[in-house]
Amino acid sequence: MKFLCQKNKLQEAISISQKAVTGKSTLPVLEGLFISAKDDTITIIGSDIDLSIESKLEANVFENGNVVVDSKLLGEIIRRLPNDEVEIETLENNILQISCQKSNFTLVHLNAADYPTIPHIDEDIVVSIEQSIMKNMIKSTIFSVAQDETRPILTGILFEISDNKLNMVALDGYRLAVRSESFDTDKKITAVIPSKTLNEISKILEDSDEKLDITFTQNHILFNLKNTKVISRLLEGEFIKYTSIIPEEYNLKIKANRVDMLNCIERASLMAKEGNTNLIKLNIQEDNLLITSNSQLGKVKEELSIILQGQPLQIAFNSKYLIDVLKTMEEEEISMEFTSAVSPCIIKNVNIDNCIYLVLPVRLLNN
Amino acid sequence: MKFLCQKNKLQEAISISQKAVTGKSTLPVLEGLFISAKDDTITIIGSDIDLSIESKLEANVFENGNVVVDSKLLGEIIRRLPNDEVEIETLENNILQISCQKSNFTLVHLNAADYPTIPHIDEDIVVSIEQSIMKNMIKSTIFSVAQDETRPILTGILFEISDNKLNMVALDGYRLAVRSESFDTDKKITAVIPSKTLNEISKILEDSDEKLDITFTQNHILFNLKNTKVISRLLEGEFIKYTSIIPEEYNLKIKANRVDMLNCIERASLMAKEGNTNLIKLNIQEDNLLITSNSQLGKVKEELSIILQGQPLQIAFNSKYLIDVLKTMEEEEISMEFTSAVSPCIIKNVNIDNCIYLVLPVRLLNN
Structure with missing residues (x-):
């Protein structure tokens, strides 16, 4: 050579x-x-x-x-x-x-x-998507992937292509992230891609509107960029039927400024770090959200203006899960839907319907 | 309150x-x-x-x-x-x-x-120096401070003020760094300041010509900036008489471009990392410096144009010590003075006489 x-x-x-x-x-x-x-x-x-x-x-x-x-x-x-x-x-x-x-x-x-042979991929089921969109969809879901290997299928992200739509879904038992984009294809594909693969792919992808070709086979996925090919095995097994987890109805709904809420929760979580519980309480009132946290370190109370539809509610969360979601979202205004203090909370954009986040509350002893 | x-x-x-x-x-x-x-x-x-x-x-x-x-x-x-x-x-x-x-x-x-009482400093022996100069002098010497505590005095930097000059000196048994600035004062001061103190000070100092006041007492030093005072204990004991270590004569001297030499040595040291010996050999020839290194990983040969005064020489170094010096220096052209393959090498700027670096060679079995 x-x-x-x-x-x-x-x-x-x-x-x-x-x-x-x-x-x-x-x-x-x-x-x-x-x-x-x-x-x-x-x-x-x-x-x-x-x-x-x-x-x-x-x-x-x-x-x-x-x-x-x-x-x-x-x-x-x-x-x-x-x-x-x-x-x-x-x-x-x-x-x-x-x-x-x-x-x-x-x-x-x-x-x-x-050197081992790299799997040969027949280019039969090919879809194309803009690099910047794929990069954003990965970022919007990957944080919700399960970290432990108890259920290996949950360490991946579900790619679901059908009805002219691509859904990417990640869930870890405490929270769920769904990110969707409309997608001009008549194909119907379901595959679960290891999060490690998507993590590396997102480092290679650029914030450009150049297209990325994706080929699926029974066991592998191929991402095809100009001078680069990424080939990964798919995860085996069936993903959880996530749609059945997402509640369709709610008893109360609030609208709030995303960055303001993120700042309040991040400050409140400073007092919640002790013992790694990250426990914060949300007291949803007319026009007002009170966020509190107590620990041996001290107490914190944060107040945030909101618009409330429905009855007041008190509910507690692991602050990390809310912070992860609010940091990832990009719109100015978000909505949160609640049913009760022990039912999941649904977080969405107010204006752009391209994501659904679900976070389970923490059940308090007096609930 | x-x-x-x-x-x-x-x-x-x-x-x-x-x-x-x-x-x-x-x-x-x-x-x-x-x-x-x-x-x-x-x-x-x-x-x-x-x-x-x-x-x-x-x-x-x-x-x-x-x-x-x-x-x-x-x-x-x-x-x-x-x-x-x-x-x-x-x-x-x-x-x-x-x-x-x-x-x-x-x-x-x-x-x-x-809370313990902070030592009270009588402002009797005060000197003033520009912040940017002090920051530069610390950066130019601190990497040569001894890392182990065998001789505690060597974990500090010597401040030596006399003859209208400030010298800062650090040495660790393998190398020596001296950085000097002219300094309008009739005072005569010798003090050894812990490197930890100078490390923190250099983070606070700005690259500005604003003055920094320094006060010395028997046991303490006070750095006085506008809104900040830093008080540190001095190290006890006598510093090594460093001037007697620096050879006054040499048998050969080379001049070279600093950045080119740094790049050559950094590449050569890629092959020298194994077993952490960092051993590189310099073969100083007429007009040419050959830098080589061998290990189980492979071999490397680098060639650099130089100006030689004196006879050719072969000498070996721990590449880390040369890299530290060449990275810290700022002038384009440097000189290196040698006496023999087992005597210290002296590195200086060609044009600006404000620093002296000494590095001991590694004695090879065939020397």
């Missing part, structure tokens, strides 16, 4: 493919990047088996070939080279030589034949 | 005084900030006994008084309040009330009488 390429392009491709290298694999070859030179194109693959990222760049390829090189060391070397042409060449005895201006590195490379 | 002040001013004063609160003290009261309201001035003190920081702000004081409040909690509360007037008031039963707009906090405060 021998090729010449621009340092900047190489660095970019390496840093994208590196995102799939976790260093936690039992297979030593997966601590490396697979580098293939062929037909004036360099392909760089990083993988932890579940998730693989492939990026491509142009190069002058003098001799085709494949090698595997330690991901971290290669990344550090390329990053620190001068911004100029880099020559990479395999020598005898499994040596890889990297040269740029007056810098010369020689490292031992691994055998490319030992 | 009762006063009214601007949230922003209060937040700034708290965040400055907090720098002295380490949370590592055995005295629980030192986890708090001492707050004193008197004559329309609020004084806030944080301390870990060795180092105390006092900051002042204007306020409408309705009732004089002193309290001690948990530093972290108070800082968090004030930081999250709306940017408006804050009212702080002591109530019965050791309760402190903090109110701002519709936010109301009540916390238990500690007894101000339990």
